[in-house]
Amino acid sequence: MTHLSSIKTIKNRLIEDVSKYWVRAWLLHILQKPSSFLITDEDYQLSDTELEQFDTGVAKMKQGTPLAYLTGQQEFWSLNFSVNEHTLIPRPDTEVLVEQVLDWINAQPTQLSNKRLLDLGTGSGCIAISLAHELKRANWQVVAVDLSSEALKVAQHNAVRNNVANVEFIQSSWYQALSTGDEPKFDIIVSNPPYIDETDEHLAHLTAEPISALSAPNQGLADIEHIIQQATKYLRTGGLLAIEHGHDQGDAVRQLFLDNGFESVHTVKDYGGNDRVTLGQAQ
Numbered sequence: 001m002t003h004l005s006s007i008k009t010i011k012n013r014l015i016e017d018v019s020k021y022w023v024r025a026w027l028l029h030i031l032q033k034p035s036s037f038l039i040t041d042e043d044y045q046l047s048d049t050e051l052e053q054f055d056t057g058v059a060k061m062k063q064g065t066p067l068a069y070l071t072g073q074q075e076f077w078s079l080n081f082s083v084n085e086h087t088l089i090p091r092p093d094t095e096v097l098v099e100q101v102l103d104w105i106n107a108q109p110t111q112l113s114n115k116r117l118l119d120l121g122t123g124s125g126c127i128a129i130s131l132a133h134e135l136k137r138a139n140w141q142v143v144a145v146d147l148s149s150e151a152l153k154v155a156q157h158n159a160v161r162n163n164v165a166n167v168e169f170i171q172s173s174w175y176q177a178l179s180t181g182d183e184p185k186f187d188i189i190v191s192n193p194p195y196i197d198e199t200d201e202h203l204a205h206l207t208a209e210p211i212s213a214l215s216a217p218n219q220g221l222a223d224i225e226h227i228i229q230q231a232t233k234y235l236r237t238g239g240l241l242a243i244e245h246g247h248d249q250g251d252a253v254r255q256l257f258l259d260n261g262f263e264s265v266h267t268v269k270d271y272g273g274n275d276r277v278t279l280g281q282a283q
């Protein structure tokens, strides 16, 4: 006989509006088991507490809470990041940005070491920490800024969690708190800024995440434009600027790079085949 609280019944329960993947991942998170457990131990009976926790989470997911906010975790670049409602949940597409930056570094004629990288609007810190992790042996220093002190707390925690010490976190509205004078300029500036148009219907599906991390005025281009316009004050000649943007913003973003004197400007697609990251070098 199958008990009502057995894995067998729960995992096959049809849950409207919530993906099966989320339901299974949530169940595994509660049980602290690997995914094979759902196959090997189908008759396992959930305790009352486990069942209650499971049901509460499913109810929240039905109301639009993403799985990552329930588990408090999201994997990115094979590292584990803590997330909460103050940070955007890292997206797989953003790994394209990390990959492109590392490719650019590897393609340089001489090995780049002891260099500096800036991440604007770091959120959970996923981009800055992944890059700092990859570049720590080459002695790169990463500076990561965010306007939100709550997001910075999460990012700082993630740096410790991932054993990355070469990142400095600064509270700043984009470049505002950075000095233009005494410090050497950055070799690379990266950003995944808010870029969804304020009237975009897509926003209605993203209600759990901080709106300030998602949406910007001027067809979603306001922050991207500011970042590009100010970049050369902080970026060395020949340095790289890499920005994530919306699938329909490639033309506009390339134009902004060109208008601000960048060269080798090009856009790279994400894993879904959409324009996602534009890169250029400061002249």
Ligand code: GLN
Pocket: 091, 192, 193, 194, 195, 196, 206, 213, 214, 215
């Ligand atoms: N790529 C995210 C989305 O469309 C948005 C990320 C962002 O605004 N920076 O869901």
